[in-house]
Amino acid sequence: MTAEVLRLANLRKSFGSVSALKDASMTLREGEVVALLGDNGAGKSTLIKAISGVHPVDGGEIFVRGRKVSIRSARDAMDLGIETIHQDTSLAPDLSIARNLFLGREPVTLPFLGVFAPLDFTELRRAASALLKRVGISKNLNADALVNTLSGGERQSIAISRAMQFAAKVIILDEPTNNLGVEETHGVLRFVKEVRDAGHTVLFITHNIHHVFQVADRLVVMRHGEIVAEQVVADTDLLTVESIIMGADMSTLLGGSKNHAEAAG
Numbered sequence: 001m002t003a004e005v006l007r008l009a010n011l012r013k014s015f016g017s018v019s020a021l022k023d024a025s026m027t028l029r030e031g032e033v034v035a036l037l038g039d040n041g042a043g044k045s046t047l048i049k050a051i052s053g054v055h056p057v058d059g060g061e062i063f064v065r066g067r068k069v070s071i072r073s074a075r076d077a078m079d080l081g082i083e084t085i086h087q088d089t090s091l092a093p094d095l096s097i098a099r100n101l102f103l104g105r106e107p108v109t110l111p112f113l114g115v116f117a118p119l120d121f122t123e124l125r126r127a128a129s130a131l132l133k134r135v136g137i138s139k140n141l142n143a144d145a146l147v148n149t150l151s152g153g154e155r156q157s158i159a160i161s162r163a164m165q166f167a168a169k170v171i172i173l174d175e176p177t178n179n180l181g182v183e184e185t186h187g188v189l190r191f192v193k194e195v196r197d198a199g200h201t202v203l204f205i206t207h208n209i210h211h212v213f214q215v216a217d218r219l220v221v222m223r224h225g226e227i228v229a230e231q232v233v234a235d236t237d238l239l240t241v242e243s244i245i246m247g248a249d250m251s252t253l254l255g256g257s258k259n260h261a262e263a264a265g
């Protein structure tokens, strides 16, 4: 088994009277793709927002490579090597695709000038085009086009390309193939595999179980703020996963213990 990269222990989060996370625990290992499943409102986005510093948790602990960390902001998460693409993507609409792809990390011509160094637009354009091609969304997109001229799906592709480009250890995708066309969806799934093969860890939220069977090594199912099942994808099948998401009792399905956090730990 490969090394543990990220461990969540008993995360709790409430919004008023809604318990969005109830003692959620899970472990992500180096070089694996884990799919996070569950019905609408199950707590999936809340879980990844806790890891990415959007909503600090009310309780519980987060460990990165075995070390306890405090993630209070998006910057904290990025500094720990955790890159996240949220469901509602956050691009700068008035900047070009190329600028968005490298926001805050643009190549410069005179690096010794620090923050005053002029951007290297030639290199920026070249790198952006190469990245778009790699993700498989170069089709009709000009790296100089402004993001506010793009469709929702195209924007999603740009946001994903950006996260994948800088994924240090863990890359988290909240419904990355939502709104994407066939070719873009394949591009994202292929990229997820590439990132994994390069040794990174991917956690992705999806409602598409077929995608889980195409790219994920493990799957985790949430329901009402709790993690109710963890399975190795090769050891399960589509119907079983569907019934777990819909609320089947795991002990009947597997004939085993209901303590999945322990089983997976």
Ligand SMILES: Nc1ncnc2c1ncn2[C@@H]1O[C@H](COP(=O)(O)OP(=O)(O)OP(=O)(O)O)[C@@H](O)[C@H]1O
Residues within 6 Å of the ligand: 015, 018, 019, 020, 038, 039, 040, 041, 042, 043, 044, 045, 046, 047, 087
């Ligand atoms: N900012 C917020 N303020 C209040 N309630 C929230 C907030 N964010 C999430 N919730 C509530 O927490 C619960 C979990 O929401 P979450 O967005 O994590 O679900 P999800 O599993 O991502 O669902 P979906 O598949 O629809 O995206 C829901 O009941 C939701 O209404």
Ligand SMILES: [Mg+2]
Residues within 6 Å of the ligand: 044, 045, 046, 087, 174
């Ligand atoms: Mg969500």
